[in-house]
Amino acid sequence: MTVRTRFAPSPTGYLHIGGARTALFSWLQARHCGGQFVLRIEDTDRERSTEPAVQAILDGMRWLGLDWDEGPFYQTQRFDRYREVIEQLLQSGHAYRCYCSREELDAMRSAQQARGEKSRYDGRCRERSEPRPGVEPVLRFRMPRTGTTAVEDRVRGRVNFANDELDDLIIARSDGSPTYNLTVVVDDMDMGITDVIRGDDHLNNTPKQINIFNALGAKVPAFAHLPMILGPDGAKLSKRHGAVGVMQYREEGFLPGALVNYLVRLGWAHGDQELFSRAEMIEMFDIADVNHSASAINTGKLEWLNQHYVKQADTESLAAELAWQLARLDIAASPDPGKLKLVVAAQRERVKTLAEMAENSRFFFRRPTDYEPKAARKNLKREAEPLLAAVRCELAGLQPWQAEAIHAAVVAVAERASVKLGKVAQPVRVAVCGGAVSPPIDATLAILGREETLARIDRARKWIASQVESA
């Protein structure tokens, strides 16, 4: 039988890191088994579901490269089907009408808690045949009262639930609309899902759903419940602690490959291996190897991975991403696309993220308006002026304008002045970059061009002179 998995988010917000990991593992399971991956949007809660959220989920999936074979299916478009199944359940006696008011239910629950019981619907309408005038009933599923329901979980093993712990859940609201536990079952059944992979928080729903599958005479799929993902502090993921949409990771300069690699190692491992290509993770992934315990997200490790991926990525796509990052800094990309690639080549080994690359590359596209005070104080001193002058002189007629020749010129100035290379390179660096950090000075000047380099050196010399005057 071919494996079919699904990712079934409810569109009430962006695709966050936990959802992304669930989607990844489902996708991996399908790809590993040569099966299909289905995307389903669980939007039955019309109050909270939004179209932008659907878009954000789709965008996130695509950005991560998690392609789906079928869907997206929308539950709101399947209401006729749910009604049909609800009717069927009613006919077969697996469902019944409940006329209890919310007040009545609340009272029942608090009484149960007071008695030290688990709060659950006690089935008081189970045998009721008379409608209550003026009350639109909800429909409840008749759970077995005795025995146990075993969940054979691919990551947890067997988990047993006493049937009397399960309650007669509502499958249709008083307005007739279906609820979650019914729609998942109907969809998983209709869509031929063989492997349900989802978050830990659904483990408790599973025995209820199994009973619905049974009532419908459907084959029960295999389940795998993934451990939660926690915030960096080990606490539950919240808006304040890392619960951001995956697209925000792009904004922060992360590559999708790095995020995916990071995510796959959260709750799963293959020996000591840290780096996985897509092909490798597909080949090596085994749902049975998934961990049992929750894991905390850790930006440091993601950054390390990102750095690795930035070093590996092809220049072309990094250049495009850098242009995007520069645009966010209000810097229009260079009219010369070749320059972008040169900048990428010069910076790729020295940054963790593309946002950082863009930030550190501003000076390639804009003449610095002022100097970093600390860097200037240290490097643009009076003694530096003659050195800058000498470098300017060497550079003015240098042929060809290439890193190698520039390097030789700078070295020559240092040797002639009997100073260490840094004494010359640093002032030049601050002069052209505005700060003390840049790629090697020869490569930097090569990219900047002769004209711009000389102009910036001149400007720095003037600045030194003005400082001396005012001193």
Added chain:
RNA sequence: GUCCCCGUCGUCUAGCGGUCCAGGACUCCGCCCUUUCACGGCGGCAACACGGGUUCGAGUCCCGUCGGGGACGCCA
């Protein structure tokens, strides 16, 4: 409260009864390299929650305690 799940370095993890005075990775700290920032190289710190069993032998199996999490909705 009730039910369910979980518990190895700060973090991600390897470990599936002996090969573990517990291995790798990130972080951190030294040293080397170095024109800045990085990269890279070398070295270091750091953990089996606790208590009982089972066994010749337990991080690995069982029980309990403690700690953490999840679920208990006309949300999904």
